[in-house]
Amino acid sequence: MLKAKAQKYYKITAYGCQMNEHDAEVLAGQLQEQNYLPTDDEATADLIILITCAVREHAEQRVYGKIGELYRLKQENPNLILAVGGCMSQQMEVAKKMKQRFPYLDIIFGTHNLVNFPELLRAASDGQETVLEILDKEGSLVEQLPRVRQDGLKAWTTIMYGCNNFCTYCIVPYVRGRERSRQPASILAEIEDLVSRGYQEVTLLGQNVNSYGKDLHDDYDFAALLRAVNDTGINRIRFMTSHPKDISPRLITAMAECENVMEHLHLPVQSGSSRILQSMNRRYTRERYLELVREIRTAIPDIALTTDIIVGFPGETEQDFEDTLSLMEAVRYDAAFTFAYSPRGGTPAAKMLEQVADAVSKERLQRLNELQARISMERNQELISSEQQILVEGPSKNDPSRLTGRTRGNKLVHFVGSEHLIGKIVRVRITQAQTWNLLGELI
Numbered sequence: 001m002l003k004a005k006a007q008k009y010y011k012i013t014a015y016g017c018q019m020n021e022h023d024a025e026v027l028a029g030q031l032q033e034q035n036y037l038p039t040d041d042e043a044t045a046d047l048i049i050l051i052t053c054a055v056r057e058h059a060e061q062r063v064y065g066k067i068g069e070l071y072r073l074k075q076e077n078p079n080l081i082l083a084v085g086g087c088m089s090q091q092m093e094v095a096k097k098m099k100q101r102f103p104y105l106d107i108i109f110g111t112h113n114l115v116n117f118p119e120l121l122r123a124a125s126d127g128q129e130t131v132l133e134i135l136d137k138e139g140s141l142v143e144q145l146p147r148v149r150q151d152g153l154k155a156w157t158t159i160m161y162g163c164n165n166f167c168t169y170c171i172v173p174y175v176r177g178r179e180r181s182r183q184p185a186s187i188l189a190e191i192e193d194l195v196s197r198g199y200q201e202v203t204l205l206g207q208n209v210n211s212y213g214k215d216l217h218d219d220y221d222f223a224a225l226l227r228a229v230n231d232t233g234i235n236r237i238r239f240m241t242s243h244p245k246d247i248s249p250r251l252i253t254a255m256a257e258c259e260n261v262m263e264h265l266h267l268p269v270q271s272g273s274s275r276i277l278q279s280m281n282r283r284y285t286r287e288r289y290l291e292l293v294r295e296i297r298t299a300i301p302d303i304a305l306t307t308d309i310i311v312g313f314p315g316e317t318e319q320d321f322e323d324t325l326s327l328m329e330a331v332r333y334d335a336a337f338t339f340a341y342s343p344r345g346g347t348p349a350a351k352m353l354e355q356v357a358d359a360v361s362k363e364r365l366q367r368l369n370e371l372q373a374r375i376s377m378e379r380n381q382e383l384i385s386s387e388q389q390i391l392v393e394g395p396s397k398n399d400p401s402r403l404t405g406r407t408r409g410n411k412l413v414h415f416v417g418s419e420h421l422i423g424k425i426v427r428v429r430i431t432q433a434q435t436w437n438l439l440g441e442l443i
């Protein structure tokens with residue numbers, strides 16, 4: 001049993017991607033059922049959970065720094081429970097290292113055992129030793145876990161877990177397991193519940209949403225799910241992430257036909273060189289990717305496209321990098337998330353010879369970012385004088401006298417308007433373009 005105390009407080013910090021944010025919501029839901037309440041103040045928390053990311057070394061270093069920092073709180077309050085979960089601790093060798101280096105951690109848990117967290121918490125409250133539980137295999141999906149959502153306007157709904165693709169630089173298939181799709185009925189019930197509670201927007205999440213349903217019976221695929229979500233009446237539907245090799249003509253048609261599916265697609269290309277794409281095990285070529293972009297733009301002409309790109313992948317020559325620059329010019333993305341390659345232990349790319357020197361990667365990253373900034377600005381300028389539908393999210397962070405919200409294409413727009421518009425969808429005319437956002441006026 002948990003020690004009796006009238007009220008306990010928890011603080012969860014999630015690093016990395018939306019899957020971790022989702023896991024944080026699930027953990028919060030379980031904790032609130034255990035009479036815990038959230039707090040932003042670590043000093044008053046009875047339980048602090050870090051949900052870690054293993055994708056980049058920088059994120060790992062931040063986590064180690066943070067665990068080190070928490071030692072002081074643990075000394076001041078020996079009853080404080082410190083827990084570390086997520087993709088770093090899913091790797092058994094990393095988890096063991098953490099246990100050794102930070103013996104004051106109470107719980108180390110992986111990505112497959114969120115559902116057991118209350119039991120781990122009980123064990124940690126009763127014992128002295130670090131409770132370490134890392135499940136090797138993903139269990140069957142547990143539906144209907146209670147969740148606490150952060151925002152009353154936009155929600156994430158995970159539709160599938162894991163990934164089967166084994167891109168050579170990526171740790172996800174090792175730490176999140178194979179692809180498992182949630183049942184459509186359960187996803188739809190969750191979204192209907194969101195609609196009934198006034199949510200305006202849902203983002204369907206998975207490492208590779210385009211292969212949703214491949215593990216389900218009766219030919220139900222992502223296109224079918226998208227149409228069914230559209231029928232729930234939720235006003236805005238987004239999804240991520242899409243692997244280019246799995247985008248089907250059926251999906252493009254569904255996107256074009258469903259009124260509430262937003263005109264935005266995040267389509268990670270990673271490199272513009274077919275040779276590097278092969279070495280990354282991406283299973284498409286530069287030519288196929290460009291053809292796909294043409295097919296998508298033919299069906300949905302005003303779609304906004306964003307991407308992820310890695311520079312300095314092992315073996316990347318100047319010519320390969322220039323292929324990436326020319327692909328960026330050819331596609332004219334609205335925005336790109338760009339990264340310098342950093343090797344992840346346990347992935348095939350980390351063992352590849354011909355690692356690119358850091359200085360070279362950094363210089364390439366800078367050239368790539370400069371090019372994207374120019375293109376983003378040009379794409380935004382094309383929107384001047386256009387009329388956009390904006391979901392109003394709240395006061396602008398930089399200028400509280402303005403409101404802020406996103407277009408259907410996911411662009412941030414600031415405009416003057418009264419607070420009663422927050423949570424509504426309004427029409428705005430774009431008056432000015434900046435590189436990463438737009439200014440407009442209410443119509």
Ligand code: SF4
Binds near residue numbers: 167170172208243
């Ligand atoms: S598609 Fe590739 S990069 Fe994305 S999660 Fe799967 S293995 Fe990682």
